[in-house]
Structures are given as C-alpha cells and as structure tokens.
Amino acid sequence: MNNTTSEITLRADGITKTYPSGSGTIRVLNQINLELSHGDFVTISGPSGCGKSTLLMVLGALQEPDDGILEYNGVSPYNLSAKDRAQFRSTNIGFVFQDFNLVPYLTVRENILCPGIVNISKDWETRCAELIESLGLSDRASHYPDQLSSGEKQRTALARALLVEPAIIFADEPTGNLDQDNGKRVLDHLTSYADSGATVMMATHDRDAFDTGNKHLQMDNGSILKLISE
Ligand SMILES: Nc1ncnc2c1ncn2[C@@H]1O[C@H](COP(=O)(O)OP(=O)(O)OP(=O)(O)O)[C@@H](O)[C@H]1O
Numbered sequence: 274m275n276n277t278t279s280e281i282t283l284r285a286d287g288i289t290k291t292y293p294s295g296s297g298t299i300r301v302l303n304q305i306n307l308e309l310s311h312g313d314f315v316t317i318s319g320p321s322g323c324g325k326s327t328l329l330m331v332l333g334a335l336q337e338p339d340d341g342i343l344e345y346n347g348v349s350p351y352n353l354s355a356k357d358r359a360q361f362r363s364t365n366i367g368f369v370f371q372d373f374n375l376v377p378y379l380t381v382r383e384n385i386l387c388p389g390i391v392n393i394s395k396d397w398e399t400r401c402a403e404l405i406e407s408l409g410l411s412d413r414a415s416h417y418p419d420q421l422s423s424g425e426k427q428r429t430a431l432a433r434a435l436l437v438e439p440a441i442i443f444a445d446e447p448t449g450n451l452d453q454d455n456g457k458r459v460l461d462h463l464t465s466y467a468d469s470g471a472t473v474m475m476a477t478h479d480r481d482a483f484d485t486g487n488k489h490l491q492m493d494n495g496s497i498l499k500l501i502s503e
C-alpha cells in the first residue's frame with residue numbers, strides 16, 4: 274500500500290445523479306449515503322440499469338453528481354480543478370471499467386504500466402511483472418487488446434488498476450467474463466488487497482462474488498435498498 278494514501282476513507286452524503294432522457298431527465302442515483310473505511314471490501318448487486326456503474330463512477334471522481342457531497346478524508350474531488358482531480362485520481366483511485374477501456378495500440382504490459390507514467394517515482398516494472406505473473410498473463414504480456422479474450426482484457430484492466438497501489442479500487446463486474454478459476458483468482462486478489470488496508474468496491478451480478486467482502490449493498494432504481502455489514 275502507498276503510505277501517503279492508506280488512511281483515506283470515503284464519505285458520500287445525499288449523492289444524486291440524473292441523465293438526460295428524451296425531452297426530460299431520469300434520476301439514476303437517488304440520495305446515496307455511504308461511508309467506507311480502509312480495509313472495507315464492499316460488493317454491490319442490483320438489476321441491470323439500477324445505477325451500479327454510475328455509482329462507481331461518481332464515487333470514483335469520474336462523473337460529477339448533480340447534488341450531494343463526496344469526500345475522501347476531507348478532500349472533495351469535485352471541488353478540485355480538472356487537473357488536480359486527475360492527479361488525485363491517479364494517486365488514490367484505481368478503476369476497473371465494465372468495458373475495460375484498454376488502450377488498443379499498447380500491449381498488455383504497456384497498458385498495465387500506463388498509470389506509472391503519472392507516478393514515476395517507483396520502479397513499476399517489477400510490480401508490473403508481479404501482476405502479470407499473478408494474474409496469469411505471462412504468455413500474453415506482448416499481445417495487443419484485440420488479440421485477447423474478454424477475460425484476459427479484464428485481468429489486464431485489473432492489473433492496471435492495481436499498479437500504483439491506490440487506496441481505493443472500484444471494480445465494475447471484474448469477474449463478468451471469467452471462468453471459475455480466473456474469477457476466483459481475481460476475487461482472491463481483491464480480497465488480499467482489501468486485507469492489506471485498501472478499500473475495494475465491486476459491482477457484480479455473480480452471487481459468489483457478491484458474497485465476497487465484508488459489506489454487501491443491494492441497489493434498486495438508484496437507491497440503496499439494503500446494506501449488510503459483517
Ligand atoms: N451517459 C448516459 N446518458 C444517459 N443515460 C445513461 C447514461 N449512462 C447510463 N445511463 C442510464 O442510467 C441507468 C443506470 O445505468 P448504469 O450503467 O449505472 O446501470 P448498471 O446498474 O451498472 O447496469 P448493468 O448491470 O447493466 O451494468 C440506465 O438506465 C442507463 O441507461
């Protein structure tokens with residue numbers, strides 16, 4: 274874990290998000306309140322379209338809400354300039370997108386190393402090599418995204434999110450395209466990452482994945498229906 278960021282906790286208060294829809298708007302997040310501490314591994318489930326990805330993007334400082342407060346240990350990322358917010362994200366937040374968002378003209382290895390360009394203080398090559406090995410990508414490291422299976426792309430996206438050891442990881446259905454063994458490998462990775470003191474928040478449709486972690490959040494229609502803490 275990155276020493277400068279390991280204390281970060283997240284507080285969301287009254288988060289509301291609407292999108293344009295036809296001539297009006299639809300409310301996709303409705304008064305979301307949440308507090309996360311380091312070490313929390315939170316799973317989110319709910320029907321398709323209920324707002325899981327939108328919630329992860331709003332909490333991940335990628336999508337500004339219409340209303341509400343988001344704070345990381347007192348820092349409100351949406352009050353920062355776009356440049357400072359990008360710097361804040363690159364240091365503190367890892368994001369595994371539902372549709373991967375890999376750079377098509379970079380290899381697996383280069384995609385994983387991308388966040389290290391912003392944080393150039395460490396030898397990321399070693400960490401990159403460890404992630405490639407532990408996520409079973411060794412024989413794919415020099416391949417380009419269009420030469421990969423969906424599961425390989427997904428594991429590359431996870432490795433990229435883990436490279437700089439961010440204080441919080443948002444993972445949007447990171448086991449959605451994986452067979453049982455690789456799904457377990459990803460969940461084990463995220464579990465040990467949370468155990469090391471980070472915070473992990475994962476959206477999933479998979480029942481076994483939902484049961485992972487220590488907090489389980491059920492969403493419907495933009496609201497949190499139930500939050501179960503173990
Ligand atoms: N950029 C956008 N503009 C307009 N509507 C959007 C936009 N992004 C998402 N939506 C709508 O917001 C709602 C919530 O979408 P979201 O992607 O958060 O759902 P989800 O719970 O992640 O679904 P899934 O399980 O299918 O991934 C959906 O009705 C979707 O169509």
Ligand SMILES: [Mg+2]
Pocket residue numbers: 325326327371445476
């Ligand atoms: Mg989604």
